[in-house]
Amino acid sequence: MSADLSDELLMMRYREGDWLAFRELYSRHSRGLYLFISWRSPRREWVDEIAQDSWTSLHQARARYEPQSSFRTYLFQIARNRLIDLLRHQGQTVLASDLGHDAADGAVFDHLADASHETATPESALDHKQQSTRLHQAIKALPEEQREALVLQQFNGMSLEEIAQLTGVPLETVKSRLRYAMRKLRQQLEAPVMEGERA
C-alpha cells in the first residue's frame, strides 16, 4: 500500500507516527541520499555519520514539514546543511582533502570499481576500471558547486528546478555549473591515457 503513495503523503503519515511510511521513505531515498553525501563529503569517515544525522534530524523536524516542497529536496537540504555545518567547524582541516585526494575515499572507490567489473573479461574490466577511475578523479577535481550540481542531476536524477531550490541559486546558475562540469569531464575522458595510468 505504502509503495503507491507519494513521498509527500508518506511524510505526512510518518509525521503522525506511521512507522511503515518511514520505512518506505527510507527504502526510496537512503541510497540516493548516501550517494549525494558521499560525493559531497570531503571525508569518507563523515559519510555514515552525516547520513545517520540527516535521518535523525528528519525525525526531529518532521512536525514542521510542509508538503509544498518535495520531500526529497527537504531531506537533501537537511543533509546538505549538516555537511555545511561540519565544513564550517572543521574547514581548515579539510581543504586539502576536498581536492579529491582523500586516500580512504580512493580506496573505497577502487573497491567499488573492482566489484562492478568482476564478471567482464580481464581486458575490458581493466579498460572499464581505468575509465571509471579517471572519471571519478575528474568529478572529484571539479569545483564543489559544479560537482554538487552534477551529482544531483546525473546521479540523483533531480530536475534543474529542484537543484536550484536545494542549493538556493537561480536556475541559470545551475545550468551554467552543469555546463562547465560537462565540458571538464568530457575533456578528461577524451584526453589520451598516460602510460603511468595503464601500469
Added chain:
Amino acid sequence: MNPHNDTQHDDAEFEAFLRGEGKLAEALRELPQPAPSSALNDAILAQAEAALRQQPPANDGAIADAGPRPAPHFLRRARVPLAIAASFALALSLTMQWLGQPSPEQQAINEAVTPAADTPLPAMAPPPPMPPAPSVTQQAKAPRQRLRAPASPAARPQASSEAEQASGLSVQAPTEDKPYLAMPAPAPIAAPPVPAPAPIAGPVAARAAPSMVAPVAAPIAAPAPAPAAKIAAPEANEAADEQARQQIILIEELLKADLPRDALEQWKEFRKAHPRYPVPEPLATRMKVLEQQ
C-alpha cells in the same frame, strides 16, 4: 565551422547530456556508486523506530490526509509557563485582597462576634489558606466573594444574583473537563487545564492565546476588583517579555535544527509583536543575513 555553430552544437550536446544521452552521461551512469552498509541501514531504522515509539502519534492523525497542516503556534511551548504565571498572579491578587480588603460580610461578622472594636483582625478571623472543597451544589450557591473572604454559613444566603451568575461558571468548569479526561492519551503539554486564569491573566492570555485561556478568563475578568487592575499592567509586561523570550528560544532552536526559513518566519512574527525587545547581537546579525538572502 563558425562560433555560432559551435554554440549550437554545444547547446545540443548539453541538452542531450541533461537527458542522460551521450557518451559522457553513459559513462557516468556506469560509474560504481557508494551505498549505505546494511549495518548503517539497521542502525538508522532501529533509531527511527525507537524514536517513534517514544513519541506517540499526534492526536490529529485522522486529518493527516486532508492536506497540509499549519505549523504549530509558537505559544504552544509557552502554554505551561503562561498557565503557571496566571496561577501565580491569581494567588497573589487573592492574597492581597484577603490581607487588604476584608469584605463587608466579613466585617459584619467580625463586629457581631467581637464587640471590642480594637481587637486585631487576624486574631479574630484568620483566613484559612483554602476553603474546603465544596460540593457542586455549594459551588453553585457560593458567591464569588467566597474567594476573597472565608465563607461563613451566615454570609452564604446573602449571595447576590450577580454572584450566582458567576458561580455558574465554576459549575460548568468540571463538566468541560469531562470529555478531556475521557481522552485516551492526552498530550502531556496540553494536559494541565488552565486553572481559571483569573482577572490578572485575562488581558495577557486573551491577547496571547485566545483559544486557550480567554473563554474561561474573560467572564471572570470583567468584574475584576480595583487592586487586581493595578497589578495587571506589570503582569502583562512580564508575560509579554516571557512570550518574547520564548519566541527567541524557538528561533534559536529552529536555526540549530537547520530550518532557516521557519526561523525567519518566526523572526518576522516576533519583530512584529515585539519591535523593541532587545535581541542578542549574534542572533540579530544572523537573522539580518537571512533576511537579505
